[in-house]
Amino acid sequence: MMIIRPVEYRDLGDILALAGKAGAGLTSLPSNEQVLAARIDRSVRTWQGIVARGEQGYLFVLEDSERGKVVGVSAIEVAVGLKEPWYNFRVGTLVHASTALNVYNAVPTLYLSNDHTGLSELCTLFLDPQYRHGTNGQLLVKARLMFMATFRAHFGQRVLAEMRGYCDEQGHSPFWANLGQRFFSIDFAQADYLSGTGNKAFIAELMPKHPLYVDFLAPEARAVIGRVHPQTEPARALLESEGLGYRGYIDIFDGGPTLEAEIDHIRTVRDSRQATARIAADGDVGSRQDAAWCLLANEDYQGFRAVACRCVIGQEPLEIGVDTAAALGLSPGQPLRAATLYADGRSRAGSTASHHQTGFTHAALC
Structure with missing residues (x-):
């Protein structure tokens, strides 16, 4: 995992x-x-x-x-x-204008900022x-x-x-x-x-x-x-x-x-929700028709863990698989935070787009 x-x-x-x-x-x-x-x-x-x-x-x-x-x-x-x-540079504009000559020039500039x-x-x-x-x-x-x-x-x-x-x-x-x-x-x-x-x-x-x-x-x-x-x-x-x-x-x-x-x-910050964990068999969670790719994280500051898995957000308690619970270090009833992984819903069951298409196919650099 x-x-x-x-x-x-x-x-x-x-x-x-x-x-x-x-x-x-x-x-x-x-x-x-x-x-x-x-x-x-x-x-x-x-x-x-x-x-x-x-x-x-x-x-x-x-x-x-x-x-x-x-x-x-x-x-x-x-x-x-x-x-x-x-x-960094701030991209700005400096105007050079003369009424007498009827000249107005807006010049793009870079300012050290x-x-x-x-x-x-x-x-x-x-x-x-x-x-x-x-x-x-x-x-x-x-x-x-x-x-x-x-x-x-x-x-x-x-x-x-x-x-x-x-x-x-x-x-x-x-x-x-x-x-x-x-x-x-x-x-x-x-x-x-x-x-x-x-x-x-x-x-x-x-x-x-x-x-x-x-x-x-x-x-x-x-x-x-x-x-x-x-x-x-x-x-x-x-x-x-x-x-x-x-x-x-x-x-x-x-x-x-x-x-x-x-x-x-920010979407993930704004839309993420707290829930309590309910642990079920892995296959029972990810195979549900309404399951979507989600981002799950525990609420342990020094022992923070996060994973991506398929589940159904909106349930309370939130059902997660045994392997997911182990990866997050969670026991039944403990708190976690959940958010949908994709902003546009393409990962939902029945979508024509594969989650492989929405991952990084090139380098991730910034």
């Missing part, structure tokens, strides 16, 4: 292997054992309640319980920008290519939302997600080549790695503080502003189906869009 749980120190080797498959662009999952070990330690200490708010971050792993192997990661940063500045300081962030999303099928991608993305819904007091009012920007198969970023490289004089991979390992002082030191005129960029750079990497399109579509949207902010390195929303307006 595929299970979402908090990261543990023993997961370092598997996560390092995943980082090696992620490549440039996933700045929060660098292929660096020391950095990843520190990230795991910070997450463990966050769950233990001994980390200041500006350093709090939750790292979740997707574990194939049959193989005892971590095959995916996703994370939440509680409040970005409180320990070190949080940078810290506007998202204090927001929670959905980040570090990566799924092993061998597991990009079925409900795995949906589970990896949305289990974090169930955690936020269950432990709402740990987070602020708004959440953001930075999406990986466009680059070609050789790792060339048109946005970086035409803008960032001119100020930093290093290649994209190096800047990306430095940022991912926490060395961000160079951004403030070298990036200009005045507005940058978009029209001065080469056409290929302008074309990728707010555009995601092809492998990130499924992740963007999934987050947008949850209610996150682009509000005119982009990454300063690759031009990828930042999606954001009020946490309480």
Whole structure:
């Protein structure tokens, strides 16, 4: 069974292997054992309640319980920008007008911004290519939302997600080549790695503080502003189906869009419901005609678990299978949280769309 749980120190080797498959662009999952070990330690200490708010971050792993192997990661940063500045570009407009000449030009610009300081962030999303099928991608993305819904007091009012920007198969970023490289004089991979390992002082030191005129960029750079990497399109579509949207902010390195929303307006957070568990034979639950793919999570803060399975939401108590109960660590009568896995109902019995079609068929990266 595929299970979402908090990261543990023993997961370092598997996560390092995943980082090696992620490549440039996933700045929060660098292929660096020391950095990843520190990230795991910070997450463990966050769950233990001994980390200041500006350093709090939750790292979740997707574990194939049959193989005892971590095959995916996703994370939440509680409040970005409180320990070190949080940078992005705000896409704005500067007007140049002359009544005497009857000229009015609205010019698109990029402003270096810290506007998202204090927001929670959905980040570090990566799924092993061998597991990009079925409900795995949906589970990896949305289990974090169930955690936020269950432990709402740990987070602020708004959440953001930075999406990986466009680059070609050789790792060339048109946005970086035409803008960032001119100020930093290093290649994209190096800047990306430095940022991912926490060395961000160079951004403030070298990036200009005045507005940058978009029209001065080469056409290929302008074309990728707010555009995601092809492998990130499924992740963007999934987050947008949850209610996150682009509000005119982009990454300063690759031009990828930042999606954001009020946490309480996110579909899974808004629509998830508490229930009590009733344990039945596995076949009796998933085979019912009105069963749908659902996301289930326990309400144990330090022992958090989440799974995707077929059940019938709306029942009280909620019937779950024996294997599902074991994965969640639940006994009869204990509380859990439930939400439908898909926003559009395509997973319901009788639908023409298979749940395999709605999972990640490409990389999950942001």
